Amino acid sequence: MSVSHTMWSGGREAGRWGQRGTAGATFGGLLTFELVGKRFGKTDAVLDVTFSLAPGEIVCLLGPSGCGKTTLLRLAAGIEKPDSGRVLLDEREVAGPNRFVPPERRNIGLMFQDFALFPHLSILDNVAFGLKSLPRADAMTIARHALERVGLPHYAASFPHHLSGGEQQRVALARALVPRPQVMLMDEPFSGLDQRLRESVRAETLTLLRETRASCLLVTHDPVEAMGLADRIFLMRQGRMVQAGTPEQLYRQPIDASAARFFSDTNEVAGLVMEGRVETPLGAFVLPKGFNAAEALVLIRPQGLRHAPDGSGLEGLVIESRFQGDDVKCSVLFKGIEDPLTALIDARRAPSRGGTAFFSIDPSHVFVFEKPLLAANP
Structure with missing residues (x-):
């Protein structure tokens, strides 16, 4: 029986996601890093990292705390500028020696570890936040549809503090996906959830990402999570990528x-x-x-x-x-x-x-x- 047709245990966290197959699709982007480096003071947070995230692919950046995973996400989003190398989206340079495209013009979605919902905005307005270029009526229609897909339409008029952690995670996911980004960046999105809830939310999130067809780069320090979600895993250590491959390849053929x-x-x-x-x-x-x-x-x-x-x-x-x-x-x-x-x-x-x-x-x-x-x- 699929997760969407079962009830979660645990009081406020119980609830169904919306009907599968109803999320709006996008055209996944090709995200490329070419010898990218970033220093903070005398420390190399990221050093000569090269990889490509294929359209529609889900890749996990895996490694211990401080290995450069989140820095790579921030470089992709445009929150940080690389000190060396280039970042490209669909073969167009968005960060490099001669060009820097600001975050709002990259068509890249970012979901933070702490969800980063706006406390003064209703749940519906939180979800619609990235649709300011649309007429308000259209933005509200799209946002309501997104809330229905994550199973929370009845919370449209509520505020973030009224929701449990699992519900806030679903709102943050809906908000990140409604602009239909080519690339979705997720920084430890499930770390704040308890184990039983984490597995349910993770399974539904994977289904939703597949529906939208967006490319996804997800940061985690949990190898079980990475193997359960990723098409490929990039193993990070001390700012470098030490091994890349499918979950089975990294599990059965570790490099060291x-x-x-x-x-x-x-x-x-x-x-x-x-x-x-x-x-x-x-x-x-x-x-x-x-x-x-x-x-x-x-x-x-x-x-x-x-x-x-x-x-x-x-x-x-x-x-x-x-x-x-x-x-x-x-x-x-x-x-x-x-x-x-x-x-x-x-x-x-x-x-x-x-x-x-x-x-x-x-x-x-x-x-x-x-x-x-x-x-x-x-």
């Missing part, structure tokens, strides 16, 4: 240990390179192509440690077992490894705490990198 750690918890075991393989207390693992270091760091995701009830594999002592619903999180001690490793096991097959059990290792959840990368910042 820091990227692997960012997408999930990992068990980390040091090993020695011998005859084209890395030898560890857990066994030998295949080296990636071009590996030329003498020591290696092996990362194993918890779900890669599989319980082997038939007695095959590695024997370990289960020192802790925590039920988590569908899964059980086990801490396991293996011979030759000082610290326990974490295994995520199907709750129906999980071993008991305090006993020994056997485990196999799924190679699709194993990554081998050069050992010095252990000290790299995420």
Whole structure:
């Protein structure tokens, strides 16, 4: 059953979005960054960033706080000017050495983390704010239609402080989309919502973005959110883009240990390179192509440690077992490894705490990198 036909739990947050397929469509824009840099004082907030956001594509800028994600959004919107490089919209320069187009002339929508609704304006006037070039009657008609699409037409005469956080988020989304921007920029739009509500709003927002066909660049620090929303993910670190690709590519083929750690918890075991393989207390693992270091760091995701009830594999002592619903999180001690490793096991097959059990290792959840990368910042 789709989210739009279910009721959200949680008092004021309960409510339906409007009928799907009724949002006004636009022509998605091609947003391009060419070697863009931005400094604040002596700090490079963004350094030599190059990418293209295709028309109608949804891309997530993913990374920890302070890595340059929001700065890129502000550069795209025209709130900041780049110190180097160019920003183009549909191959037309909007920011660069010889040209700067102000925000209001870029046909780019921006949705802030705190929603930034005007407290002195009604909900209807908030949504219609970006339609000042239209006759007021036309603007009000479009704004009412947008409120209907996000399921809040009955709040048209209310003010932002009358609405819950989830409702304010929906109003902010409607306001950003009514001018039909070619590119939609969203800065951590779901971070202020509780987990259960976040999933519902996120799903409906994705549907609405697909309906409008606008290109979307969304900032998040949550890898689960990025994988659930994005056509592609751009992984940021210290002002640079370190990896770009589909969610599956970044999850299954992380470029380095820091990227692997960012997408999930990992068990980390040091090993020695011998005859084209890395030898560890857990066994030998295949080296990636071009590996030329003498020591290696092996990362194993918890779900890669599989319980082997038939007695095959590695024997370990289960020192802790925590039920988590569908899964059980086990801490396991293996011979030759000082610290326990974490295994995520199907709750129906999980071993008991305090006993020994056997485990196999799924190679699709194993990554081998050069050992010095252990000290790299995420």
